Amino acid sequence: xxxxxxxxxxxxxxxxxxxxxxxxxxxxxxxxxxxxxxxxxxxxxxxxxxxxxxxxxxxxxxxxxxxxxxxxxxxxxxxxxxxxxxxxxxxxxxxxxxxxxxxxxxxxxxxxxxxx
Amino acid sequence: xxxxxxxxxxxxxxxxxxxxxxxxxxxxxxxxxxxxxxxxxxxxxxxxxxxxxxxxxxxxxxxxxxxxxxxxxxxxxxxxxxxxxxxxxxxxxxxxxxxxxxxxxxxx
Numbered sequence: 603x604x605x606x607x608x609x610x611x612x613x614x615x616x617x618x619x620x621x622x623x624x625x626x627x628x629x630x631x632x633x634x635x636x637x638x639x640x641x642x643x644x645x646x647x648x649x650x651x652x653x654x655x656x657x658x659x660x661x662x663x664x665x666x667x668x669x670x671x672x673x674x675x676x677x678x679x680x681x682x683x684x685x686x687x688x689x690x691x692x693x694x695x696x697x698x699x700x701x702x703x704x705x706x707x708x709x710x711x712x713x714x715x716x717x718x
Numbered sequence: 719x720x721x722x723x724x725x726x727x728x729x730x731x732x733x734x735x736x737x738x739x740x741x742x743x744x745x746x747x748x749x750x751x752x753x754x755x756x757x758x759x760x761x762x763x764x765x766x767x768x769x770x771x772x773x774x775x776x777x778x779x780x781x782x783x784x785x786x787x788x789x790x791x792x793x794x795x796x797x798x799x800x801x802x803x804x805x806x807x808x809x810x811x812x813x814x815x816x817x818x819x820x821x822x823x824x825x826x
Contacts, residue, residue, distance in 0.1 A: 606761070635813060635814070637816075642727075642818070643818050643819075644722075644724075644807050644809075644816035644817050644818045644819050645762070645807070645814075645816045646816070647813045647814065647815065650813055658813065661813075693761055693762070695761070695814075706752065706764040706767065707764070707814060708764070709754075709761030709762045709763065710761050711759065711760055711761045712761055
């Protein structure tokens, strides 16, 4: 597609349930980022991939959060045993530039997760 | 510890007037700054950027000013249009660190 695609757009989970959020970056984009945006806040960095390599995962809030990009294209963010504080919009972004030259990122529309 | 701060959560201006959105940062190592615009239910979209070697960058109605000594940048929109109503985030690289955003409302 022409832009970054994320699915599902909306997800409601019961506390303790596992969820998986998918991101399809723009074709050919090397870099892929995941951000978490809580209500009324700016996006907070979670993790970064360059191709299939996860180069920075310093923003992941706990070991319940796991991200992968096995073939250097589609990425999945998995949250295990969801908690209410995980409720947020999860944004995926991609860039054709490599590490250290973040420049402009192209964002998807986000996946809104609500944990009951 | 917020490294990028937008202290005004909202701003209202009249159509045709200038909108000035402000942003402060604390990390003197930041060397590249960007502004993103976000409409409801959409992802942020890139608006304009500035390198730390410059103090001004202009693109049509949008101008970004950087004051490195004050660790302050601002986005000027002139003339403001109702379609500019959105949340504006400033960000510094890398990885991109965002402010909390300013909701701009341009009144017709």
